[in-house]
Amino acid sequence: xxxxxxxxxxxxxxxxxxxxxxxxxxxxxxxxxxxxxxxxxxxxxxxxxxxxxxxxxxxxxxxxxxxxxxxxxxxxxxxxxxxxxxxxxxxxxxxxxxxxxxxxxxxxxxxxxxxxxxxxxxxxxxxxxxxxxxxxxxxxxxxxxxxxxxxxxxxxxxxxxxxxxxxxxxxxxxxxxxxxxxxxxxxxxxxxxxxxxxxxxxxxxxxxxxxxxxxxxxxxxxxxxxxxxxxxxxxxxxxxxxxxxxxxxxxxxxxxxxxxxxxxxxxxxxxxxxxxxxxxxxxxxxxxxxxxxxxxxxxxxxxxxxxxxxxxxxxxxxxxxxxxxxxxxxxxxxxxxxxxxxxxxxxxxxxxxxxxxxxxxxxxxxxxxxxxxxxxxxxxxxxxxxxxxxxxxxxxxxxxxxxxxxxxxxxxxxxxxxxxxxxxxxxxxxxxxxxxxxxxxxxxxxxxxxxxxxxxxxxxxxxxxxxxxxxxxxxxxxxxxxxxxxxxxxxxxxxxxxxxxxxxxxxxxxxxxxxxxxxxxxxxxxxxxxxxxxxxxxxxxxxxxxxxxxxxxxxxxxxxxxxxxxxxxxxxxxxxxxxxxxxxxxxxxxxxxxxxxxxxxxxxxxxxxxxxxxxxxxxxxxxxxxxxxxxxxxxxxxxxxxxxxxxxxxxxx
Numbered sequence: 001x002x003x004x005x006x007x008x009x010x011x012x013x014x015x016x017x018x019x020x021x022x023x024x025x026x027x028x029x030x031x032x033x034x035x036x037x038x039x040x041x042x043x044x045x046x047x048x049x050x051x052x053x054x055x056x057x058x059x060x061x062x063x064x065x066x067x068x069x070x071x072x073x074x075x076x077x078x079x080x081x082x083x084x085x086x087x088x089x090x091x092x093x094x095x096x097x098x099x100x101x102x103x104x105x106x107x108x109x110x111x112x113x114x115x116x117x118x119x120x121x122x123x124x125x126x127x128x129x130x131x132x133x134x135x136x137x138x139x140x141x142x143x144x145x146x147x148x149x150x151x152x153x154x155x156x157x158x159x160x161x162x163x164x165x166x167x168x169x170x171x172x173x174x175x176x177x178x179x180x181x182x183x184x185x186x187x188x189x190x191x192x193x194x195x196x197x198x199x200x201x202x203x204x205x206x207x208x209x210x211x212x213x214x215x216x217x218x219x220x221x222x223x224x225x226x227x228x229x230x231x232x233x234x235x236x237x238x239x240x241x242x243x244x245x246x247x248x249x250x251x252x253x254x255x256x257x258x259x260x261x262x263x264x265x266x267x268x269x270x271x272x273x274x275x276x277x278x279x280x281x282x283x284x285x286x287x288x289x290x291x292x293x294x295x296x297x298x299x300x301x302x303x304x305x306x307x308x309x310x311x312x313x314x315x316x317x318x319x320x321x322x323x324x325x326x327x328x329x330x331x332x333x334x335x336x337x338x339x340x341x342x343x344x345x346x347x348x349x350x351x352x353x354x355x356x357x358x359x360x361x362x363x364x365x366x367x368x369x370x371x372x373x374x375x376x377x378x379x380x381x382x383x384x385x386x387x388x389x390x391x392x393x394x395x396x397x398x399x400x401x402x403x404x405x406x407x408x409x410x411x412x413x414x415x416x417x418x419x420x421x422x423x424x425x426x427x428x429x430x431x432x433x434x435x436x437x438x439x440x441x442x443x444x445x446x447x448x449x450x451x452x453x454x455x456x457x458x459x460x461x462x463x464x465x466x467x468x469x470x471x472x473x474x475x476x477x478x479x480x481x482x483x484x485x486x487x488x489x490x491x492x493x494x495x496x497x498x499x500x501x502x503x504x505x506x507x508x509x510x511x512x513x514x515x516x517x518x519x520x521x522x523x524x525x526x527x528x529x530x531x532x533x534x535x536x537x538x539x540x541x542x543x544x545x546x547x548x549x550x551x552x553x554x555x556x557x558x559x560x561x562x563x564x565x566x567x568x569x570x571x572x573x574x575x576x577x578x579x580x581x582x583x584x585x586x587x588x589x590x591x592x593x594x595x596x597x598x599x600x601x602x603x604x605x606x607x608x609x610x611x612x613x614x615x616x617x618x619x620x621x622x623x624x625x626x627x628x629x630x631x632x633x634x635x636x637x638x639x640x641x642x643x644x645x646x647x648x649x650x651x652x653x
Contacts, residue, residue, distance in 0.1 A: 001168060001177070002273045005337025006418035006425050006472075009436050010122035011071035016413050018431030019450065019590040023354075023361075023409055024073055026589060030361030031394075031554070032069060032406045033078065035062065038394060038554055039402060047101040049088045052230065055101035057152075058403035059085070060112035065323075065406020067116055068414050071123035086120060089113055090132050097139030099132070103230045107144075108153040110136065114163035119414060121166070133167050141179040147235045148186040154245045155260040157187040161270035162331065168274070180274045188245075188254055190264040191271075191280065194287025199256050200294040202315075203307035203383050206252050212384060258304020258321040259400075261291065266328035273335050281336055284328075288344075297370045298521065298529035298536055298646050299355075299637065300347040301325060305367045305382040305389065311525040313646040314616035316367030316382050316389060319401040322352045323408040330415050333427065339497045342427045343477040346534040349412045350452050354591035354638030357405075358392050362553035364405055365390050366397035371617040372642045373541070373565045376558035377548070378615035391548065392641070393556030416447065423469030427497075429457045429512075441465050443504075450586055452534040453597040453636070455479070455514035461504050471500040473512060478521075479533045481514040518578050518600055520571060527620060527646040530569060530576050530602070530634055537600055537634040538643035541565055543593060559641045565617065566610040567632055568624070568647035569602045577603035577652065579631060596635040604632035605650060620648040 016024055027033075035042050040053055042062050047055025063085050070078030093099035100110055114133055121129040137160075149157045158180070168176040199206065244250060254260055268283035295302035296311055303309040305316030326348055333341035356368040365375065366389045367382065379387045389397040417434040418425040424438065429451040435444045443464035449457040459471070475481045475495045483490040485500060486508055500510060516533035523529055530537040542562030549556045569576050579601040587595040606627035611618045637645055 001165070002276055002278060002335075004273070004335050006334045006420060006427070008122070008334055008415065009417060009419055009434070011068050011119050011410075011414045012074075012123040013434060013436045014072060014414060014416050015433040015435075016072055016431070017433060017446075018448075019586045020413055020430050020432060021073075022588060023590050024069060024413060026359075026361045027406070027409055028069060028073060028075055028078055031364065031402075032066060032361075034554065035402070036081070039399075041399060042403065047104070048085070048092075050092075055104045056106065057109045057112060058399065060109045060116060061400070061403035062406060063089075064112055064116040064404070065408070065410055067120040068123070068410035069406065071119065072410055072413055082120065086117070086126070090128050093132055093135065097135035097137075099136055101230075103232050105147070105233070105235060106153060107140070107149050108156060111153070111156065111160040114160040118162050118166055119411070130167060130170050133163055134171055134173065137164065137167055137176060137179060138173075141175050141182070144179070144182050144186065146238060148238060148241050148245075149183070150236060150241045151245065151250065151254070154186065155188050155254045155257070156263050157183040158267045158270050159263055161267075161274060165274060177275055180271060184271055187267075188251070188264075190267050191283060193255060194265070194268060194283045194290075197287065197290035197294065199252075199308050200290075202295075202310040203256050206256065207249065209383055216384070253307070256304070256307040258302065258306060258308065258318055259324055261302070261304070261308075262321045262324040262328060265325065266331045269332055269335050284332055285340070293524055296524040298523050298527075299352040299370050300344055301352055306384045309383055311523070312381075312619070313370035313523075313525065313527070314372075314381065314618075316369060316380075316385060317352065318367050319356050319364055320404045322348060322356060323404060326353065326408055327411055330411060333415070334418065337497075339427065339474050340477075342474055343495075343534070345412070345415075346428065346452065346476065347536065349408070350534050351536040351637040353408045353412075355640055355643070357591075358553075358557070358641065359589040359592040359639075360553055363392035363394070363555070363557060364396075364401060365392055366401050369616065370645050373612065373617050373644070374558070374560050374615065375642055376546075376560060376615070380616050381614045388556075391556055391558045393548070394550065394554055396556070417445070418472075420470065420472060422499075422501075423471055425472035426459055427472065427474045433462070435463075438467055438469055441467060443467060450597070451514075453586055454583070455481075455516050455533065457512040457514075459510040459512075461506055461508045463506060466503060466505045468503045469501075471502070471504075471510065473498050473500060473510070475512075475514070476516075476534055478519050478531055479514045479516045481512050484511040484513070485509075518576050518602070520569075520574060520576050523646050525620075525646070526649070528569075528571070528649055529646050530600070532598070532600065535598070536637040536645055538637040538640050538645040539565070539567055540596075540599070540633040540635045540640070541642050541644065543641055561642055564606060565644055566607045567604050567630070567644070568607050568610075568626075568650050569604045569632060569634075570629065570650055570652045572652045579603060591636070591638040593635075593639050593641055596639040598636055600634045602632050602634055603629055603652070605629055607648060607650070610648070617644065624648045624650050626650055626653075
């Protein structure tokens with residue numbers, strides 16, 4: 001097994017501060033802390049808690065976000081909720097190692113449970129966790145040849161990679177690498193997939209949308225009943241499982257599914273780490289580059305609503321894909337040490353993630369649009385979603401995102417600091433205090449920053465003995481920066497990874513001052529977007545709020561534009577014409593559209609022949625007709641409920 005370059009530290013070692021803490025507290029006061037009283041699938045009626053309700057992936061998904069959030073905030077209510085779920089899951093384990101609702105034999109949700117227990121074990125050291133995991137993994141190894149992963153599990157079989165790694169490092173059982181090999185053989189071949197992307201066109205080129213939705217509408221009610229059916233059935237025969245997984249339509253649906261792809265992006269590296277095969281490490285980069293070339297957007301994700309949809313920024317990006325891509329990037333960064341994954345992770349975490357929630361984190365979308373001129377109940381060009389897919393609410397379109405959304409911010413915060421063989425690594429600049437150990441000696445560092453809204457970072461050693469250690473630091477993409485140690489410059493550096501080797505003492509201060517100019521970035525569809533470091537900038541639209549149903553704040557709501565949206569920034573020598581930047585304090589709700597902490601004013605024009613199509617921003621005109629120049633206010637993409645962030649190229653006359 002190959003060691004990680006950057007070792008994750010326990011959630012309990014990180015104390016979030018500043019705007020990061022406020023964001024996590026909003027989540028705790030919003031859907032995550034209240035979901036059990038709002039939604040039956042995560043109430044005490046859940047099959048995972050011994051009830052008669054949903055018994056498939058929703059309980060495990062919720063655990064995957066609830067457990068690290070409780071550990072980070074050390075919130076008594078959240079920790080109590082966490083323990084309820086953990087106790088129920090552990091108590092459900094049979095003598096042979098299998099666990100969970102016995103009428104649901106699917107491997108898939110059980111892999112999510114294992115994944116969720118990893119940060120929980122790191123934070124609590126609960127002595128039940130490793131034996132529980134080991135018993136199930138042994139059962140999995142002994143039975144997987146008789147009952148291979150089926151459908152979703154065949155796409156996601158390595159999702160328990162981090163749990164397998166943990167148990168192997170704790171026990172050294174040699175059947176675990178053998179299990180990993182078995183899972184690769186039964187799983188869809190993501191390795192060849194990322195080497196040469198087979199699906200380069202929108203999903204409509206492979207399966208007719210009308211036909212798919214006809215059969216889906218017939219199958220969904222039956223599927224819902226099956227997931228709640230308490231009848232214990234015998235395992236599916238192996239030959240039938242493999243025949244189903246291999247069916248052309250099933251394969252196409254699985255390999256074009258945006259969330260499957262987001263999870264699978266890490267699998268070549270996960271497999272490589274667990275089996276000592278470092279030659280697979282380049283595959284995620286190659287796969288990501290192809291996905292972005294044919295389906296990418298300025299937000300750092302490919303469109304998939306729910307299946308690959310091409311590079312049109314009016315197509316949807318599913319919330320599940322956002323949080324799963326973040327976890328994949330966190331794993332890829334930790335295992336390989338490649339700072340490019342940190343750049344991508346911040347792009348998603350500071351933009352796509354907050355943009356798909358209301359700023360109070362009481363409502364969410366199923367899919368967001370990078371160019372989103374309204375979030376309302378209208379039939380759009382989406383491939384496989386209902387008319388409410390981009391409204392904000394409790395369970396728009398489908399409930400998987402309601403269950404799975406909770407992991408995004410907590411897991412991101414948990415990656416604020418890593419351990420290395422030589423010291424510590426601060427790669428994601430988040431305000432927090434870190435208390436950890438280096439070579440058996442306790443150390444504490446405080447990170448003070450408003451990054452990415454500001455570009456100054458301070459890292460102070462606040463406790464611990466004098467220590468000779470290497471501190472890994474990152475200069476983010478689209479920036480350059482000066483690193484200063486105790487008032488003395490260590491040089492001005494371009495984007496990349498840097499190591500500061502010092503004899504650190506209590507009171508020592510590392511400062512990073514970044515230069516983040518507004519940059520015009522090219523998009524796969526031929527448009528441009530504006531970035532300021534890790535922040536994607538979006539045209540600020542006047543938002544008109546309209547409640548739809550339910551009681552605030554956990555209601556369904558839509559947002560309409562109160563004015564024109566068809567504007568574009570002017571370019572001069574390939575750069576935006578920046579007229580001014582206005583900063584303000586980060587508000588109590590850090591991504592509040594009413595109080596953005598940054599407004600960049602640029603010169604732009606109205607594009608007279610850019611029209612609406614199917615209730616979305618239509619295709620860019622081949623020959624844009626510019627109106628009179630105007631000043632455009634651009635704000636952080638995450639500080640919007642509706643927005644425009646990809647624009648046709650228009651050069652200043």
